[in-house]
Amino acid sequence: MRILLLSHSFNSLTQRLHVELRERGHDVSVELDIHPDITRESIALYRPDLVIAPFLKRAIPEDVWRAVRCLIVHPGPPGDRGPAALDWAVLEGATQWGVTVLEADSEFDAGPVWASASFPMRRAAKSSIYRHEVTRSAIGAVIEAVAAIEAGRPTPAPMRRDDPRISARGVCRQVDRAIDWQRDATDVVLRKIWSADGMPGLVDRLFGNDVRLFDAHVACGLSGIPGDVVAQCDGALARATIDGAVWIGHVRRMEEKSLKLPAARVFAAEAAELPHRPQCGYEPIRYREHGEVGELAFSFYNGAMSTEDCERLLGAYEAALARPTRLLLLTGGGDYWSNGIHLAEIEAADSAADESWRNINAIDDLAGTVIQTTDRLVVSVIRGNAGAGGVFLSLAADEVWAGEHVVLNPHYKDMGNLFGSEYWTYLLPRRAGKANAERITRCRLPMGVAEAHRLGLVDRVVPDSGMNAEDLVAQASALASGDGYAARLAEKQKRRAADDAEKPLEAYRKDELRRMRLNFYGFDTSYHVARYNFIHKVPKSRTPLTIANHRLRREPDRTNRQAISS
CATH class of the missing domain: 3.40.50.170 (Formyl transferase, N-terminal domain)
Structure with missing residues (x-):
């Protein structure tokens, strides 16, 4: 049809x-x-x-x-x-x-x-x-x-x-879900914030300021005077309820053009006076060990990875490499694996160009370290959707396992013709072939896991029933203890050395960042305009031709998904 x-x-x-x-x-x-x-x-x-x-x-x-x-x-x-x-x-x-x-x-x-x-x-x-x-x-x-x-x-x-x-039922108004901090139990507070998460956010007051609240979680083991902010951790603030506390991960001030940002960043001065309480229900990054398998799990709100997020994740990755495991699972969040650099943090910075540069270098540091890990196997586990640099970050691993309902957007150009980095010019052709790599980045269309598997971007499609932690670890353990493990690891080391001899990994990064510098600092401001429009939800004036086939005079190669899959 x-x-x-x-x-x-x-x-x-x-x-x-x-x-x-x-x-x-x-x-x-x-x-x-x-x-x-x-x-x-x-x-x-x-x-x-x-x-x-x-x-x-x-x-x-x-x-x-x-x-x-x-x-x-x-x-x-x-x-x-x-x-x-x-x-x-x-x-x-x-x-x-x-x-x-x-x-x-x-x-x-x-x-x-x-x-x-x-x-x-x-x-x-x-x-x-x-x-x-x-x-x-x-x-x-x-x-x-x-x-x-x-x-x-x-x-x-x-x-x-x-x-x-x-x-x-009519519109769900703010008055319908207003929090009474002196009466509402934790479960009620969570439901009220959750009901407005994404859009429009729940209107409340924090440190005497009108804000919208997002990204709420149970704050395990914390309590205090109801309504008081009692702790901070990894950008989140914990606020006491009548029977516990909740973490507020992100807020947006009510002023015009305000941005949704980590709560502790928006109220940095107030957060600095609060005790730091890790492992109390808000853990964007965590590591667990299961025999020969290490699991480094990370989950960033909306899949956006700021400079600091990338640096913390790199530190956790390097710490995981110090452990005596044979395989490391990089398990992304249930909602998103990663969508690459944090556009809202960049938009909020004093210099968007400088923060863009810091952010892309931080995620490149992470991707490069994963690529150069040769003493064990690394598997990316994609449980939620991924886009832009997040897709290519996943390809830095030896294998990519993806849930059957995941959607990937392996391209950057919709963000003001952004060139992109994360070593994609090395990783994508290596998996999909040069011709398909060019078509994928030119198409700018969403891709399901069936197509991604045909193209080599996904190695294993995991049904929902196998996406729980126990089954993932069992699959990883089988891979780590299999008869072919030693040969697989030796082949990985051999190929990494051969690839580096042909063209050093650093050369790919320099070439990509040269193009990215033009996006950030050059005369063409398309990236900055597109980022602003995306973050501030400026309505589009037209449908992009990449998805509006009916507005093309003829169907070019970029809309032909069969050509990509063949």
Whole structure:
């Protein structure tokens, strides 16, 4: 089918649908919901068989849904209606939730239901549930709906108005989730912050300043006078509740153009007076040992790695290398492996160019150390999505294991034609071949693990059932104790020496950083403009041609994913 994805932004769900539908042979293009007239124009240009709307903030124009069948992905079970379905579910502690795929009609979220899926709710932030349970359920439901339409199934009857499942909820307001620090227990505080995580953040006051709170976690073993900030650790602040405390990882001041940053950085002076309490529930970096297998786990909010994050992770990596293990797992966070350098920290710096330079060199130091580890095997375990430099950081390891639902974005150019570093000019051709490496970086399209495996960017696709720590360690232990381990390690050392003789690793870095310096300090300010627009969420004025195939006069090589996979 010819399918148009109409979405407010090219978010994680839209990217995953783009990947899955193309894998199934559909012709897929994307139009961002910029203006109703632009939507009408896209319909005229593309003439789709079907429009799917994974993420919208307003209704599809009536003349559009009357002209072509439009399916809406709603993050709630059948009968749920309203713009804040998942917010309410998290806030009220729902134990079961779902996703509904329905056809657009004259009433909001009330059209015929083509498919639905349910899932048990985790105790987690809204943004995390959206990336995992909602996205997985939505993919299954959309595929079911598309198959039914392809098979010619009649349009389902709309829900009866007296159906007991119908529940219409309005916007979840700040007053609905305001924290009362003198009365709310830890679980209630967490649900309130989690219900607003990602967007819009929970409005509160901290050290007498109006802020929005994000990235909340239980602060194990901490307590104090309810409402007081009692500790700090790795950029987070711990605030006491009536029965414990919660970590607040990130905040944003209410002033215009303020940025979402680590809480202890925003309130640096106040944080300096607080005790440092590590290992109390907020551990962005941690190391565990399982016999011959070391596991270095890291999880940075939204996958962004600041200069300091990279330096701390490098220090932890070097400490792990001092341990007598045969294999080291680099296990990224459940929501993201890594998205590369920290654009918000860069935007907040006195000199964005200088901080960009510091940040890219810090992540290069880390990637280079991983590449040059020759006394043991290293495996990157990608449990969450990865983008830009984060993808190439994973390729520095000997093997890459990725979850079956992961989406990779192995390119930089959308960020103002950024050239990128992390030794990608060495790592990518070595795995995918020179021709495919060029196409991948030029395409700028999301990639699923099936395609990544075909191209050699992923060595092992791990099902969800095998992504728990116990199974990962078992797989790693088998690799570390296998008969071929010694030969594998010898071959690794031999190849590293041969590669360095052909072109020293430092030469790749110098070439990449020469191009990056132009991005940061040169006359072309595209990177700085793109970074500003991304961080401040400036609405796009047009859909990028890399995803809007219908706006290309002819389909060039860069949109042909079959060419990449062949």
